[in-house]
Amino acid sequence: MRIAIVGGGVAGTLTANYLAMRLREELRSKKLEILLISEREKMLYEPGLLYLIFNRVEEKDIVKELKLLLDPGVKLLIGKAEKLDLENQKVLMKNESIDYDYLVIATGSRIVPEEIPGLVETGHWFYDLEGAKRLRNELANFKKGKVVVSVMGIPHKCPVAPIEVTFLLHDFFKLHGIRKDVEIVYTYPVNRVFTMGNVSELVEQMFADRKISSRLFFNPVEVDAKKKEIVTLEGEREKFDLLVAIPPHKGAKIIIDSGINEDGWVPTEKFTLKVKGYDNVFALGDTTDLPISKAGSVAHFQAEVLAENISAEIKGLPPTARYFGKAMCFIETGFDEATYIWFDYETPPRFVKPNKFTHWMKIAYNRMFWLTARGIL
Template sequence: MKILIIGGGMGGTILGNNLARRLGPELRAGKARITMLSATDKHMYQPGLLYLAIGRTTPDALYRDQVSLLEPGIEFHVDPAEEFQLDNNKVKTKSGKTYDYDVLVIATGSRMAAEEVKGLAENAEFFYTEETALKMMRRLQEFQGGKVVVTVGVPHKCPMAPLEIIFMLHDYFKGRGMSDKVQLHYTYPINRVHSLENVAKWAGPEMERLGITTDTFFNIKEVDGAKKILRSEEGKDLPYDLLVAIPAHRGMDVIEKNGLGQRGWIPTNKTKLNMEGRANVFVIGDTTNIPISKAGSTAHFEAETLGENIAAMVKMGVGAPVRDYDGKVFCFIEAGLDRATYAMFDYQNPPDPKAPTRAMHWFKMAYNKLYWASARGLL
């Protein structure tokens, strides 16, 4: 059985390694073959970008060579998918090659779509790529005081990153002795500070306690860079001195161009993880349209479920018993530079974040290093 994985990020890597370990005998006997195509030969630990933006890590700590993370037995090529021919079980790539498959897994991730908001890309700081996080770090270092606005659009990857950055900025400016010179402000598109109700119930009062002001029902419309004003669809003009944005995301362009899903989100069965209407095409990670958090842990738990199911297909034939993905997500929440809490939830059970502790922060720090073992499937 030919298994083709498109994407070598969190979801694709964890799935590939999971399958390679489960299917050792079948791979050696030539009964199964795992091929992974990605857009780059580097693997980035994206959660590290938060720390890069505030000068707490360096770019090299965020990368490993993709091949160094993969189990032997996985054929890896840097050759981005360009054309999905799902009716013929084929994928055409940038190099002009055609890969055929029995089972296809799409894990191409998501991206910020800052260009959709007039004035945003030119006037805001971002931390969702290496380049923008480094630029934000330099901007923070030069900043001498004023109103810092963190503005959020949905959907975006990492449900907790907007909260984490505002709490980390609070401690960052405190550490520089600038608390009295900086006013932190946070905007969110719905009627509370986070989409998950219990997370909002914890984060709202925490912001109040720290003197962080908020605007809810604030959907970003445009930025007037000359006047330094952030304008909302609801008609509010918000002045700022430094603007940090987590803009709404889309899936990758290749998904939209191939008509696989609007705005790059592929319609996906929320428990079986197959693309709706396709029994041999599966989707994991950010690029699904499943209405849960777009997080690395989501991709991880989906990959583990799918690994078991695809291995069962190889070993026992299609229609073998399958495990359902239960919607499990686990996210650390940095509540500053030395305290953290977490949110764990699934389709049935909402999160219930507890008071932040130093121990949880150090657990997160340890996880940042252990991630590479997790990507290899050792954790």
């Protein structure tokens, strides 16, 4: 019997490790193989990118070899899966076809900055490693002018990261004594600064206290490279000296190529995480179409549910675990304070007043993440 997991990010790695821990006997007797297929040899801890751009962590702190994170019971195959053939229960690689009994789709999401003309040439972002390294250099040399943080599409990974970077930019310029020379503008596609009402009120007040202005209902379609302006669907324009964009996102190409969904989001049943129409195929993490944040914490809670249910089925036990939309996100509101929100499908977000203790919890968690990835914490 084989469980194939496609995608070696947080979602795939945690699922593989949790399954190996639950199915130790089956692995030992060679009745079962847990196969993790990853196109990358390394895992990037994406939340660390927020600190890398301010030179507070280095690449070596946030990138680790995947093979060092895996339980010995998990077999790793490095390679790009070309197609998922759900009808015939096969994962097609370039030169081989892999049969599975259970499939877990954990192919994540990706940024597509090329879909906004002018953005690649003129803009910056911190949503991948290369972009974050470029932005780090740009910020180190930035002395005065207008910085625009612009969210260019929803959904995107980590809904709170654009807010966090805006607060941290404010603190960064303050620490360097140039805040008075820098204007900070935040743009967002809907009619408030964040999709969730009460969090939005908190952030709006904090933006006002820090003299950060915002433009709402702002839907960029182009970046005018010559004039250094963002152009919106409605024809509005916003000038910038430094553009920190949150580029539009799509699901993985393999989901589109396999005809599962044209935007790459996998139709997923919200409680069982089964791919709709299939009893032995599951999806978790950023790749799903679920009405919940695309966040590592979500992937973590979902991995626990999947591992419990798949291992129960294999052992002939009832698979009764359910995912109720549990999510938890820290929000850095500066270099020495943070809050966090927690919510689920039914419960709107609750949060604490921004404080130093929560910030240090987040910093500690950043270091402990590698234990989480191994399935230990």
